[in-house]
Amino acid sequence: MKFSIVKEKFLEPLADISSIVARKTTKPILSHALLQTSGEHLLLKGTDTEVTLQILLNELDIKEEGAITVPAAKLLDVVRHLPAQATVYCSLEKEQLLVKAAGSVFRIATLPAEDFPALAEADMDRRIESDSRALHDIMQKVRFSMASEDVRYYLNGMYLNIVEDGNAIHAVSTDGHRLSCARSALPSPAPMTNLIVPKKGVSELIKLLGRVSQPVVLNLGERQLSLTLGGYRLTSQLIDGTFPNYEQVLPPVQETPVLVSRQAFLESLQRAKVLLLDRHDGIRLTFSDAKLQLAARNLENETADEALDIINPQALQLEVALNINYLIDAISTINGDNVQLHIADSSSPCLITSSEDEGVRYVIMPMRL
Template identity: 35%
Template sequence: MKLTIERSALLKALSHVQSVVEKRNTIPILSNVQIEAADGQLTLTATDLDLAIVEHTGADIAQDGATTVPAHTLHDIVRKLPDGAQVGLSLNDRTLTLNAGRSRFTLACLPREDFPVMSAGELPHRFTLPATQMKRLIDKTRFAISTEETRYYLNGIYLHVAEGEKGSTLRAVATDGHRLAQVEVALPDGAAGMPGIIIPRKTVQEIRKHLDEFEGEIGIELSDTKILFRFAHAVVTSKLIDGTFPDYSRVIPEGNDRLLKISCEEFSEAVDRVSTISSDKSRSVKLALETDKIMLSVTSPENGTATEELAADYGAEAMEIGFNSRYLLDILDQVEGDEVEARLADSASPTVMRDGADESALYVLMPMRV
């Protein structure tokens, strides 16, 4: 194998694939990235056995060939090379030599035959989704993905077809038991018969990185156990979480009759300010609602107290409720309109929050005792 490639092209492809590789691996080959030169392009493949990324990039191929080298080491070397450098890669027996300007590196290789191939299998459900819509489904929900490994079925985004007043939609839901995020987009052609699937947190993170640099349609293929995302120069294949997502509709309250409307920016900044005084992990903030105003307060035994009053549109009877300020801010960060709407019942019941400018997104936040 012998080839020449521009540093920026190699770095871009490597940065996508190396993030799949775990820092510590008990199986040495999983620390490596597979490099294959053929048909005028360089193909990089990385996997952790649950998730695989194959990325293609143009290169000047003098001799075809393939091998595997340590992913993080190669990425660090290329990252530290000067901008605009031409990188030469050549394979000699079991070592890969990298030349760039006056720099020369020799890396130990492992045989390509030992590299695991993750087969997608039969993927009967196929559709395309604009990158902007995929980005929206991820960004509006991923903050609520659970990190508790014991409730593994909550460690991802639940993607499924939902029936509503406006017909069928493609809906994404994530929850960690403290808050829930739900957003939907128009149902793409071909998605009608798809099963409800749970896309793992790590896969969601990798897909989101690709979306930053991609515009256009993403090809999505899936079965009950696997999903494949097809970009212009990359293919991401992932196992799905083997579990049943809970019936989340039961935690979305229907009868919350106290409506609060408030400027999202002012509310967010005020919550952030008063929670500075809080020292405990929960960072609880108390909201006292009265006619057309809201009082935020935080009390910390070590640091003191903080209060702030805000004007708001509220006409129901006075009430107090407490929230985790971090969770509240996470939801407010997703609101794109000027105003956020909150529907409350009482201090012990979940609150429903919506973006005043976006009906397709809904958030549920559990209260705290303060």
């Protein structure tokens, strides 16, 4: 194998592959990237067995065909520190990858290409057509409430659900204490289906979708999802489980929700957060006619008090405690000048919506302080 490529054409694909491969693993091959030259193309491939990324590069000069695997992070660091616009020459010498550029020479240990995992791809018999930006946005709006390493494994990802006779898609996530849901219309009807994408697959999908603005197709198999964009092909295993019925969790929309300035509310929460350093800390919200009072207290008995104007004053006397970090996540993500707070009573969940971000709903369970 022998090829040359300009640094800038090599660097981003290597970074993308490096984000896929396993960081801590008992199998060294899973920390490696596969490099394979064939015809006029260089194939880069990385996997952690759950998520696989293949990148086909054609802006390079290939002298010899071949294949090898190399530590992805190490090769990335080498290329990253080379001079700008340098031509990078790569070749195999005595089971090492020889990398030359601008007077620098590196010899990197390799493993045989035959050792790289050959992951079978399932039959992709269903497809969802969407706009890349619309799909990116709804996934981005709900990603923060996915669970991490929860024993309820079906919560460690994002639920994508085709609704409205195939004309819309819901992206949903929950960690059991809060729930996020966003909706987007589809340009053409999709088969009624639902799937749970694992957390890492979600992150990589969002990254790729955010780079373009064009129609895209998600291809679905029984246990896999794939997205092809240009020379990139991302494949993710799906979580085999049943996602909770999120529609049952969504509180009813109040006829006259409390309306407050989104920016003022967010800034008040961020100021109070200075004293609340634990991720489980709560803040007390007191609704009284035309004012919303915020009160925080930490274990050192330090306090923070804020007052906000309610834009639509109403005869309301209500007090509720909510996790301050969950509030900040929701209020900082939703769009609009104002946010609507739907709360029936102090023991009921809080529903957050915005008239300027239709289809986005955040639910936060109440706390005891």
